[in-house]
Amino acid sequence: MPRQARLDAPGALHHVMVRGIERRSIFRTDIDRADFVARLAHLAAQGAWTIYAWACLPNHAHLLVRTGARPLAGCMRRLLTGYVVNFNRRHKRVGYLFQNRYRSIVVEEEPYLLELVRYIHLNPLRAEVLEAPHSLDRYPWTGHSALLGRVPRPWQDTATILAQFGPTPARARRAYRAFVIAGHTQGRRPDLVGGGLLRSVGGWAEVRALRRQKMPTLADTRILGSGAFVERLLHDMEPQRRQSLRLASHPPPLDELVQRVATHTKVAVADLRTGRRTRAVRHARHLLCQLAVRYLGIPGATVARFLGVTTSAVNRTAWAAPLREVEELR
Numbered sequence: 422m423p424r425q426a427r428l429d430a431p432g433a434l435h436h437v438m439v440r441g442i443e444r445r446s447i448f449r450t451d452i453d454r455a456d457f458v459a460r461l462a463h464l465a466a467q468g469a470w471t472i473y474a475w476a477c478l479p480n481h482a483h484l485l486v487r488t489g490a491r492p493l494a495g496c497m498r499r500l501l502t503g504y505v506v507n508f509n510r511r512h513k514r515v516g517y518l519f520q521n522r523y524r525s526i527v528v529e530e531e532p533y534l535l536e537l538v539r540y541i542h543l544n545p546l547r548a549e550v551l552e553a554p555h556s557l558d559r560y561p562w563t564g565h566s567a568l569l570g571r572v573p574r575p576w577q578d579t580a581t582i583l584a585q586f587g588p589t590p591a592r593a594r595r596a597y598r599a600f601v602i603a604g605h606t607q608g609r610r611p612d613l614v615g616g617g618l619l620r621s622v623g624g625w626a627e628v629r630a631l632r633r634q635k636m637p638t639l640a641d642t643r644i645l646g647s648g649a650f651v652e653r654l655l656h657d658m659e660p661q662r663r664q665s666l667r668l669a670s671h672p673p674p675l676d677e678l679v680q681r682v683a684t685h686t687k688v689a690v691a692d693l694r695t696g697r698r699t700r701a702v703r704h705a706r707h708l709l710c711q712l713a714v715r716y717l718g719i720p721g722a723t724v725a726r727f728l729g730v731t732t733s734a735v736n737r738t739a740w741a742a743p744l745r746e747v748e749e750l751r
Contacts, residue, residue, distance in 0.1 A: 434487050434528040436537055436613075436645065439501065440520040441480040447508070447518055448477055454562050456507055457482070460500050465576040469496045472577050473534070474541040476563040478548050483541045485528075495715070495740030497523055502733060528645045533613070537645075538582055539604045540613050542568075546605060554602045565601065569594050613645065675719060675727060682709045685746065694729060707738055708746055714739035 441447040448454045454477045461484070465472050470493070474485035488496070505518045528537060542565035545551045551560060559571045567574035568582060570590070586600065587593035683690045686705040693705055706728060713719040714735060721735040728735065 431488060431490060433493075434485070434530055434534065435493055436526045436528055436541075437484040437486060437493070437497065437523055438525075439482050439523040442517050442520045444480050444520075445518075446479045447481065448479060449512060452511065453508060457500075457504050458562070460504055462574070462576040464496050464500060469499075471581075472564070473582055474538040474564045475577075476541050476544040478544055478550065483544060485534075485537050485541055491740060493525060497525075498736060498740065502736075526643060526645050533645055535582070535585060535600070537613060538564075538568075539601050542601060543604055547609065554605050557601070558598070568597055675713065675723060678713055678717065678719070679709065679727070682712065694727065704744075707741070708744055710735050710738040711741075711744055 439447070448457065457477060458475075461472060461475060464470060468489050469491040470489055471487040472484065473487070474483070476483045486493075486496075501519060501523065508518055509515060528534070542557065542563045545557065545560060545563060546554065551557060557563065557565050558569055559566055561572050564574065564577050564579075566572035567577045568579050570579075583590060583593035583597060585593075586596035679690055679693065682688075682705055683693060686701060686708065688701050688705040692699075692702050693709065709728075710721075710724055713724050714721050721739065722732045724739075725732040725735045
């Protein structure tokens with residue numbers, strides 16, 4: 422069965438999970454963890470996403486993020502690809518580090534935002550990395566310590582979360598900490614990370630009640646939210662799904678696209694391929710990468726072969742800050 426396309430839109434809230442292949446460690450040392458967190462911070466500082474919660478565990482990581490202008494896929498590609506390259510170099514290894522694709526769930530903000538912040542930040546206790554709730558307060562490898570003001574993380578959006586708990590920072594932090602500690606006894610939360618129907622209606626008890634009453638409800642494994650939220654989100658995403666299918670089935674010829682970019686920028690096609698270092702040529706190549714990969718679904722490897730550069734270089738350019746002219750040429 423083909424895997425489902427990811428759901429995304431500017432401003433969407435996502436719970437993202439990445440796991441090590443064969444349950445192996447993805448963080449062996451604090452240097453690894455610091456590298457991963459620095460990459461999160463860099464993307465947040467660029468406005469690629471807003472980060473509310475995160476946790477680094479030995480063999481997996483959780484993020485709670487809101488996407489900005491850059492799609493989630495582009496953010497995750499930059500985060501994970503760069504991290505794997507450095508991890509492999511540090512530990513003198515080769516090959517894959519992460520298990521399959523990362524998992525992402527689009528989240529209905531009310532009532533799940535705060536529940537997920539708590540769930541994610543309690544992960545070190547559930548994984549027995551830490552022994553007691555108070556150990557979380559200064560633990561540097563989740564966003565909990567930043568929310569308490571113990572570890573400075575200026576790139577993490579703490580204000581949005583703390584505003585839900587009190588009118589002043591001190592009162593909000595006390596209330597937030599009590600909220601997190603109260604969740605320590607809840608254990609695992611299948612209603613937050615289980616199957617689509619289970620997540621959509623809030624747990625097995627609600628699922629059984631609906632089944633007894635023979636009441637249908639819409640669910641999707643990519644979404645955490647009510648049936649109404651699921652229905653609305655899928656409706657809003659339908660044009661994007663159709664466009665993605667069309668592009669995947671009938672990607673436009675690259676040579677036609679190259680000619681359009683060359684005409685628009687007044688740069689010769691030959692100069693695009695030779696990679697001359699003038700500002701006009703760099704701009705035209707940037708425009709071609711964004712238009713081809715980001716918006717028209719042409720594989721990065723295809724564009725890389727044409728330009729004579731690496732695929733990673735094309736993908737980095739494709740998912741950088743969007744150029745205004747892209748909309749004119751789409």
